[in-house]
Structure formats: C-alpha cells, structure tokens
Amino acid sequence: MFTAHRTEDGMRVIVEAETADTEALFKQxxxxxxxxxxxxxxxxxxxVLFQLEALEQAPRIAAHTAGILPQYPMILRNGWQTIEAITSWERLSQLKEEFERADVSFEVLSVTQPIETTHLLTDRQWEVLTEATTRGYYDSPRGCxxxxxAAALDVNPSAVSGVLHRAEEQIIKAFVAETKQVDGLDRPG
Known part of the structure; x- marks a missing residue:
C-alpha cells in the first residue's frame, strides 16, 4: 500500500499487488x-497498481485511535499487513489494547530504538576514525x-590501533545488533 486517505464513506488507498492473476484478485x-x-x-x-475505495477496516481504526501514523509503503503478503511506525511506548501499548478490543490478530515482529551515532563513539574515537577514513586507511588497497x-595524529601506532579497534568494535556490534543477525548481542553504549 502506497498511501491511504479517509473519505466520507471509508478509505481510498493506492495499492500495488504482485500477482500474475489480476482477474482472481479483482473477483475477490x-x-x-x-x-x-x-x-x-x-x-x-x-x-497491478490500483486505487481502491472501501470501508475503513478495524486495524486502521485501531491505529488511528491510538494515534499511530503508519509509514508507507506498507506490505500486504499472504493476508498479513506489515506496518512500520515511529511512536512512543505509550502509543504502542495503546495500539495493542485497541487491536485486542477490536479482536484484530497481530504480531509484533520487532521493536527497535535507533542508535544515536553521536553517543556511539567517544570524541577521540571519532577524531581518529575520521582521520583514518580521510587518509584512506580503510580503502582497498590502503591509502595510508x-x-x-599515527604520525599524522602525532601519537604512537599502538595507541591509534587501540582507538580504532575500540571504535570498530562499537560500530560493528551496533550494526549487527540493529540488523538482528546475532541473538543476545548487547548493544554498545
């Protein structure tokens, strides 16, 4: 679903459906x-891309009542609609209550809190990492x-190595935790 707007009688939505059988879809x-x-x-x-006018459905009413603003596009696959939203814990709890009240089946697939990059690294780690990137240390082949x-930063190589290693550890762990590739990995910070 690309967009949805309330009308006097319900909803007007624009949807793209992946199907080889449009006749069966529109027969429904x-x-x-x-x-x-x-x-x-x-x-x-x-x-097929189509515009549809229909009565507003219980999940949409529940989200509206909870004050949730869904992000588009939304994905509808095999009868399940995946919705992403940026919201508070309070509104998320209210959405759960509204879904239960309206007898809407739902499953929370994930709840994430974005990593605040300004808190991920220390000022010194940012300084060394920026200098390393600017000088091509991470290029292949290396630019320096x-x-x-270390000479450019006026410190010894082992100090630069330690700062970069700790910065890289924070960045890699945050990335892996955010993409949920490793269960049980503590987020840095």
Whole structure:
C-alpha cells in the first residue's frame, strides 16, 4: 500500500499487488461487501497498481485511535499487513489494547530504538576514525598505513590501533545488533 486517505464513506488507498492473476484478485474485490469501487492504474504480467475505495477496516481504526501514523509503503503478503511506525511506548501499548478490543490478530515482529551515532563513539574515537577514513586507511588497497596515520595524529601506532579497534568494535556490534543477525548481542553504549 502506497498511501491511504479517509473519505466520507471509508478509505481510498493506492495499492500495488504482485500477482500474475489480476482477474482472481479483482473477483475477490467484486465479492467483498466492504469494497465500493476500484480502478486499475497500471498492470503488467507480474503486478497491478490500483486505487481502491472501501470501508475503513478495524486495524486502521485501531491505529488511528491510538494515534499511530503508519509509514508507507506498507506490505500486504499472504493476508498479513506489515506496518512500520515511529511512536512512543505509550502509543504502542495503546495500539495493542485497541487491536485486542477490536479482536484484530497481530504480531509484533520487532521493536527497535535507533542508535544515536553521536553517543556511539567517544570524541577521540571519532577524531581518529575520521582521520583514518580521510587518509584512506580503510580503502582497498590502503591509502595510508597505521604508522603513517599515527604520525599524522602525532601519537604512537599502538595507541591509534587501540582507538580504532575500540571504535570498530562499537560500530560493528551496533550494526549487527540493529540488523538482528546475532541473538543476545548487547548493544554498545
């Protein structure tokens, strides 16, 4: 779903569906009492883009009541709609209550808190990492050696190596934790 707007009688949405059988899809709409109209905007062998007018459904009403502003596009796959939203814990709890009250089946796939990059590294780590990046230390092949980087920063190579290692550890752990590739990994900070 790309966008949705309330109308006097319900909702107007623009949806792109991946399907090779548009006839079957629109036959379902023809038989659904909550769908008042639809218009095909574009179609090819793999997908169809259409505008649909229908009654507002319980999940959307619950989200609206909880004050949740969903982000678009939304994905609808195999009868499940995936919604991303930026919200507070209080509104998320209210959404859960609204879903339960409306008997809406739901599953929370993930709750994340964005990493504040300004708190990820110390000022010194930022300084050394920026200098290393600027001088090509992370290029392949390297634009400068650890010894050259240390000379530019006027410190010994082992100090630069230690600062970079700790910065790299924070960045890598934060990235892996954010992408959920390793269970149980503590976020830095």
């Amino acid at each position: 709409f023809d038989e659904a009492p909550e769908v008042s109209s639809y218009e095909i905007l574009r179609a090819d062998q793999r997908s 050696s650890l010894t050259e980087l």
